Amino acid sequence: MYLFIEPHETLLFRSGRPFNAGEVNFAESLFPPTPETLQGSLRELIARHWDPRKSLPELLRDPALTALIGNQTGYGRLRIRLIALARRQKAPNGAQRFELLYPMPAHLLRAPLQPDPSPKRLLRLKPASPAGVWTNLPQGQQPLYPEGQEQAQPLGKGSKLQGWLTAEGLEAALRSNAEMSETMIISNSEIYEEEPRTGIARQERTRTTEEGMLYTIYTVRLRPSYGFLVDLRLAQTADPLSDQLLPDEQTASLLRLPAPPTHFAHTLGGESRPVTVWLIDPQATPVRAAAPQTPDHLSGQRLLLYLATPAIFRKGWQPERWPADLGAPIAAAISGYQWIGGWQMNPSHHGGQSKTARRCVPAGSIYFFDKKTDRDLYQLTDIGKEIGYGMILKGAW
Template sequence: MAEPSALLFVFEPLDTLFFRTGRPFNQDDPGAALAESLFPPNPPTLVGALRAALARLLGWSGQNDWPADVKAALGDGDRLAAGLRFQGPWLMRREPDGGWHRLYPAPASVVEMQVGTPAGRRFRRLQPSKTVLQTDLGPDPIRLPAPATDERDAAFCRRPNGLWLTADGLSAVLKGKVPGQAPPGAPRCWYDEAELWAVEQRVGIGRDNATRRVEDGHFYIASHIRPARGVALALQVSGLSAELRAKVEAHRGELGVVSLGGEHRAAWLSCVAPLRPVFERTADAARRVAIALTPVRATAAMLEPQASFAGHDGLKITMVSALRADIAGGWDSVGSRPMAQHPLLAPGTTWHITCDRDLRDEDLPRSLGGMTDWGYGELIWGHDASSGGT
């Protein structure tokens, strides 16, 4: 949902993109000589690129430290200016009408039957199992994820890799259903990752700039991302100063070519109209589903059965459908040193929540974890259609 006075900035790739993961990369180690690329990247990558572009609008030369007026408008290093807030990165797709539409990571609670039908793929929804188990996770019994139709279907279900939902597809999930197979000519409910981008392997060498000779052992392979035509990344920003907004408008929203990610890749940066709200308000209920739309800076309590959710004593975790956790790091360009690494829960991680009373949408937290003003931990809430108890 667009916040008042929010602006939406879109990064359209001009060629391949390369975003490093937190995995070690060492050319001398054959097992770590492949540099994987993460797509979409973690929030600080796009936030840094956008802040640098906005700093140039305020007169920064692109070298040396930011002037005091730039720091007042955008912050300094990992400290954002007061009131400044980013949401994203969002994966975007340009539709035939020319407008940008957001795509959403498929919730981890959506699984696929291994045997399809002539009409297309068959999806199922996971819910807390009817069987209660005692485990070493604590004294409280837990319920494992099980298919909503028949728990015996679990042997035939798998997680669909790289599934992205349209607003229609995610809306179905929020109502306790699954994405449908759209008939020919109708708006689609989902896209496969292979339809949105491709992975290209690039081979590189390390060269001594002084001698222009190849350095021993400096041979590496990097995985670049080539987005399909009409696929882009976006950040929504609120809290920009009136001066910055005026400068963006003076450029008619076209900020030009910016550096994005590693290996000096580039994208065209523009400011477009914010997205309109597309999801209906869910009915007040004591059973809810929370879905992470961007990476979440993880803590152990986020995965504990019966733990409070998002620090809210009235919200208890019944079940979590989690994807493989990742590690986020980074490079401190000012201090010339690596940044501390943090575990991340992947977008699509889904929590089944029991509330101590019927809660309205307005009463529910919209973000989870740390650095939410950078774009981490964006949540959306839906209806829990499961019938099992807690």
Template sequence: MLIRIKAIDTVFFRDGKPFNMGSENVADGIFPPLPSAIYGALRSAYFGQRPELLHDLIKDGSLNSVEDPSANLKINGIVLVIKNTLCIPAPLDLVFEKEKSINLRKKEKRNKSYQAVCLKPTTNDSMKSSVPTEYILSYNKMIQSIADGFISDMNLSNYINEDCEQLKVSLLSDYVSSEARIGIARDYDTRSAKESMLYLINMNRTNDVSLLVDFEGIDIPEKGILKLGGEGKATVYKKTSDKFYLEQPEIDGDYFKICLITPAVFENGWLPDFIDKINLTGYIGNTKVKVLSAATGKPLAVGGYDQNLNQPKPMKRAVPAGSVYYMKIEEGTKEEVIKCFHNRSIMENKLGKEGFGLSYIAKWGGDFEELKE
């Protein structure tokens, strides 16, 4: 089932920063929400139509077990819709040329899209990275990273096919604004304000932005209301006939890229679970691949609340959406690579079912940047 979710008021999705009395009284919001927030909202919509079933599952301690029909839910895709244009997070190997970035924003403000360039791996010995790969991603001019970039489906097609000359990036901050809200906790017995419990949260207000979600495994009404994010903010959803098509690239030779649409949680930090952290190689089915380089960005804290155990979930560190892995096939076929990772999750666990680690394959011809002295 494919639905579009749109906020009718401000929304709030917590980042992983602590928000406890006496340590931190400001909570920052993130957007788009983590896949787990959408997963939970869809399950709530399912049980909203079946309250007796939810009551029985909780009573029997069977929530999230094989007896729980909502455990069959699987999210196959999450993308943004900005002004009716489908968008995904900009790959993190896309950057702005620094000397042009300020003037470029002023010139193209009306269009709200900005020219980006693509990094390439290099073996320059003078450059250092915290990612111990064989090559460093670089560019022969001064660059500036793109903090909240998104690309349209048309630009995505260009990127997937390595046509990077005319790549345009949109900034989410042009469409999602922050609104500070001040509050104070109340004592439920006296109905009065508690001392030392003043807090501030930064809500998000979306403008011409909605979420397109593709899922299977449960049935919900074709339209309705979802409680999504902090404070149970209401959003509206509706079944749609929109399609998000990820063009399948024609991989030339043995080189390719894996790009993340949603954050991914790996046991070895930035490295996918199927890759050995010593020699940076691993198997996809019968195909052996090696990580040559990567652009993984700042780790993202992923938590949540376990309703079944009535306690917070353990905090985990995730590789952010947009992360890119430059790969080489050492043994096997490119067909198996595309089958395993194009338009599906790179994670084969419960978090993968929730929509974490959704990925696609992009073409890369194995070319390397030649830095000018």
């Protein structure tokens, strides 16, 4: 069941950095929002439409509802199978469609500058063991080099890429023999702009300003036609490891949602900014997502895995157990780590408590394996599988 979240105002997705009055006077917004943020907003949306006569605290005590979407201690039968930035487009026949946009793969680099003005070629990092090179990597693991340039000088900081790839661009990036150029990249500025908001704290009793309490918040304003697309489903059972999902029509019926296409007024992020949530009929409004690599694409080539959403691993950059038929990767391209926490709301009052902040492997990370597999792989995470962490796509190198 596809839902498209379309913002109408600036958005604020707070990071875990402290923002206490009089101590820190600057706050920036994360982008895109984390799975924690989106699942919380959508669960609230479902709860408020479950029975409009009840308050949110009453709804979250309803066992019929919490069995489906969970409560503060679990997610019930709720499953999120896709979280992505998306843009609305017009198809050649005039109908609307949605195209998903993907975080930049960490194994893509800009080639050295060329004298001609043509679009710059992109290079892929690949595992290699060139002669005469020794490292302190664990046995069986290899360093990464730009393809065909194992003995060349480092490319430098200017080789790092920023931005997003379309579904077509990502499909090319995950194939070892597809040519790529910077024309496939969508820059951040095409998708959103940052808007600084400056304010000052006021005393509750007198409503007068407080000395030294000036602050600035950087919010995000999406360009028209951009938003967030989520595939929300229900599992047949509450088992978090269950992959058996109900059809969209049955999911909407159990959640008491009308049949698509329809829309709801809702809020998202800090300060509860207004959004419209569209329930999409994929038959009338197609969704263009990156197609997973088929066995034909992987024939004679080795496997790589691309993280489309952040993953939470108990062993840092790797999960507790790799799939048995793959074993451990021989290399990984990871740009760093991403702190993700959240806020656990107490519906009985305006308070709550912070969730555990975790070091996550960011979206766009790449894992290289010395094997191939025909098995379907769509998710790789130790925690948060129910709400969309660790969504992956297969590629080849």
